[in-house]
Amino acid sequence: MDTHASTTAETARRRAELAAGLAAVHGRIAAACTAAGRPREDVTLVVVTKTHPASDVRLLAGLGVRDVGENRDQEAAPKAAATEDLDLVWHYVGQLQTNKAKSVARYADLVHSMDRIRLAHALSAAAAREQRTITALLQVSLDEDATRGGVSPADLAELADTVAELPNLTLGGVMAVAPLGVEPARAFARLREIATRLRAAHPAANMVSAGMSNDLEAAVEAGATHVRIGTAVLGVRPSLR
Ligand SMILES: *Cc1c(COP(=O)(O)O)cnc(C)c1O
Numbered sequence: 001m002d003t004h005a006s007t008t009a010e011t012a013r014r015r016a017e018l019a020a021g022l023a024a025v026h027g028r029i030a031a032a033c034t035a036a037g038r039p040r041e042d043v044t045l046v047v048v049t050k051t052h053p054a055s056d057v058r059l060l061a062g063l064g065v066r067d068v069g070e071n072r073d074q075e076a077a078p079k080a081a082a083t084e085d086l087d088l089v090w091h092y093v094g095q096l097q098t099n100k101a102k103s104v105a106r107y108a109d110l111v112h113s114m115d116r117i118r119l120a121h122a123l124s125a126a127a128a129r130e131q132r133t134i135t136a137l138l139q140v141s142l143d144e145d146a147t148r149g150g151v152s153p154a155d156l157a158e159l160a161d162t163v164a165e166l167p168n169l170t171l172g173g174v175m176a177v178a179p180l181g182v183e184p185a186r187a188f189a190r191l192r193e194i195a196t197r198l199r200a201a202h203p204a205a206n207m208v209s210a211g212m213s214n215d216l217e218a219a220v221e222a223g224a225t226h227v228r229i230g231t232a233v234l235g236v237r238p239s240l241r
Pocket of ligand 1: 048050071093094177211212213214228229230231232
């Protein structure tokens with residue numbers, strides 16, 4: 001059997017699959033921007049590659065993807081190392097334990113899940129050690145029980161002031177995941193109010209990370225600047241090992 005030929009065929013098949021997923025998502029984002037009366041370039045697509053191999057990241061880069069996201073350091077660190085030769089922007093979007101800050105600071109350009117003051121100090125110190133600056137988005141809990149992480153809206157201002165003052169961190173804006181059982185449009189409208197309030201105190205913190213495969217239209221309607229899309233580009237995830 002010609003292993004090389006079959007590998008090449010498999011790569012070509014996967015590339016075509018990813019290209020189709022990307023085209024569909026770009027189409028959805030463009031349509032959502034038109035519907036919302038927003039310019040297409042206001043919205044950045046972050047392709048969340050979690051559970052998919054580094055070879056997919058490489059194929060996506062070849063298809064013009066620049067922004068990639070991951071939600072677990074154990075997976076993201078080796079993947080970022082394996083694709084170090086590519087010109088990628090890495091977004092860390094998962095809950096972040098303080099003891100992982102050191103590792104994440106080596107590769108993440110943006111952390112979307114900043115949700116507590118202790119983590120802000122840890123990430124600032126880790127970024128300083130790496131002589132890097134990381135953009136931190138404050139993950140807001142739109143849920144009553146904050147099991148999925150995120151700072152409560154009441155504590156957001158203090159966290160924002162802390163991040164803004166710490167060295168090697170830039171306050172980027174806000175991030176949220178629509179809570180289960182809540183209409184995404186309602187959740188994202190709430191996030192928009194919170195984002196507007198944050199911008200009043202920190203005018204440069206204008207990023208709004210919201211929207212996943214199932215709710216990107218509602219997020220774009222509510223002012224998202226970054227949508228985080230996995231399944232709609234890469235297909236259903238292999239179950240977590
Ligand atoms: C996995 C993940 C996404 C992407 O979810 P899909 O539904 O696959 O598009 C977005 N944001 C976060 C925080 C995630 O963990």
